[in-house]
Structures are given as C-alpha cells and as structure tokens.
Amino acid sequence: GAGVSQSPSNKVTEKGKDVELRCDPISGHTALYWYRQSLGQGLEFLIYFQGNSAPDKSGLPSDRFSAERTGGSVSTLTIQRTQQEDSAVYLCASSVGLAKNNEQFFGPGTRLTVL
Amino acid sequence: GDSVTQMEGPVTLSEEAFLTINCTYTATGYPSLFWYVQYPGEGLQLLLKATKADDKGSNKGFEATYRKETTSFHLEKGSVQVSDSAVYFCALNTGNQFYFGTGTSLTVIP
Numbered sequence: 001g002a003g004v005s006q007s008p009s010n011k012v013t014e015k016g017k018d019v020e021l022r023c024d025p026i027s028g029h030t031a032l033y034w035y036r037q038s039l040g041q042g043l044e045f046l047i048y049f050q051g052n053s054a055p056d057k058s059g060l061p062s063d064r065f066s067a068e069r070t071g072g073s074v075s076t077l078t079i080q081r082t083q084q085e086d087s088a089v090y091l092c093a094s095s096v097g098l099a100k101n102n103e104q105f106f107g108p109g110t111r112l113t114v115l
Numbered sequence: 116g117d118s119v120t121q122m123e124g125p126v127t128l129s130e131e132a133f134l135t136i137n138c139t140y141t142a143t144g145y146p147s148l149f150w151y152v153q154y155p156g157e158g159l160q161l162l163l164k165a166t167k168a169d170d171k172g173s174n175k176g177f178e179a180t181y182r183k184e185t186t187s188f189h190l191e192k193g194s195v196q197v198s199d200s201a202v203y204f205c206a207l208n209t210g211n212q213f214y215f216g217t218g219t220s221l222t223v224i225p
Contacts, residue, residue, distance in 0.1 A: 042216055103164060106158045
C-alpha cells in the first residue's frame with residue numbers, strides 16, 4: 001500500500017564515489033519530484049518528471065547530478081564524483097499529475113553522507 | 116520568479132498558546148497554496164491546502180486562509196499541543212512546479 005518508497009534509507013560514501021538513489025512513487029502517479037534538504041535548510045527543488053520526461057533540469061546543482069525515470073514509475077537520482085557538500089537528505093515525492101491543486105506525497109528520504 | 120517566504124524560527128510556545136506562522140508568496144499565475152508538516156523522524160505530509168482566493172484550509176485544529184490581496188497564507192492554531200512540535204513548510208504549486216519555504220521549527224513545551 002503503499003506510499004512513496006526510497007532506497008537506501010541511509011548511504012555513506014567516500015568523496016569521489018558515485019551514488020544512485022532510488023524512488024518508487026505511488027502507483028498511478030504520473031508526476032515525480034526530487035528535492036534536497038540540507039541541515040537547517042528548506043527544500044531545494046532538483047527536478048521533476050511528468051511521465052518519463054523531465055522538462056526542466058535547471059534545478060540540478062551541477063552536471064554531476066542526473067536523474068532518469070523509466071516506465072513512468074521508478075526514478076533514480078545519480079550523483080557522480082560525490083563531494084562533501086552533497087551530504088543531505090534527498091526526498092522524492094509523487095502526485096497524480098501536474099495540476100496545481102494536486103498535493104505531493106513524500107517518501108521518507110535517503111540520508112546521504114559523503115566523507 | 117515564483118517564491119515562498121515564511122517566518123523564520125525556531126518558535127517555542129507553551130501548551131495551549133496561540134500559534135501564527137507567517138507565509139507570503141510571489142507568483143505570476145494563480146497558484147494553489149499548501150502547508151506541509153514534518154514531525155520528528157518522519158517524512159513530510161500535507162497538513163492543509165487552499166486552491167483559490169478566500170478559501171480556508173483546515174485540519175487538526177490548524178487553519179490558513181488564501182489571501183490574494185496580501186499574497187499571504189498564514190498558518191494559525193488557537194491552542195497548540197506538545198504533539199504539534201514539528202517543522203512546518205509553506206508551499207505553492209503553479210502547476211509546473213512546487214516552491215517550498217525554508218520551514219519553521221515549532222517546539223511546544225508543557
């Protein structure tokens with residue numbers, strides 16, 4: 001029954017390594033969003049998908065960040081050559097569509113720590 | 116560009132006190148407005164929303180009214196409880212994107 005799930009829940013990695021974060025949205029939700037939440041900060045929007053398409057990638061912090069979505073369902077956020085400033089909680093959310101009345105349903109997040 | 120500005124915290128109140136968390140927005144279109152809450156150790160969840168001017172969203176004793184003339188969506192509760200301790204986020208949805216405020220941490224002491 002599910003809500004939005006994310007894996008892993010925690011990830012510790014060494015600087016310079018690549019990481020992949022996964023999001024499983026609620027079944028049937030066509031819109032999917034990625035955010036980053038740093039300690040003491042609000043939510044920083046990264047990217048959204050409508051279906052498998054990401055119309056606006058301008059929120060990604062650098063070209064080390066990329067995201068994809070396949071089959072209109074699972075999405076992965078990949079961070080290459082991680083840096084310490086990438087340490088944060090990465091949140092995924094989904095909604096039934098892009099209509100502005102729709103609420104977002106959030107996953108529990110992946111806490112990324114880059115040593 | 117579109118944005119949300121909310122009152123900085125942290126806010127500490129005694130139980131049964133009145134709560135106001137201010138939120139103002141800037142939007143070129145006519146967005147929907149939301150308050151999300153993040154309880155300690157939990158994910159964000161919707162608290163309430165309003166989709167047009169003068170709409171009042173309400174849930175769990177919290178209320179917020181969509182004020183187009185002042186571009187505001189302030190969150191209020193008449194009598195807070197210890198269980199209301201959480202971080203509260205104001206947000207707007209333009210249809211293309213969600214914009215979140217930076218969050219306001221609320222601690223309610225007995």
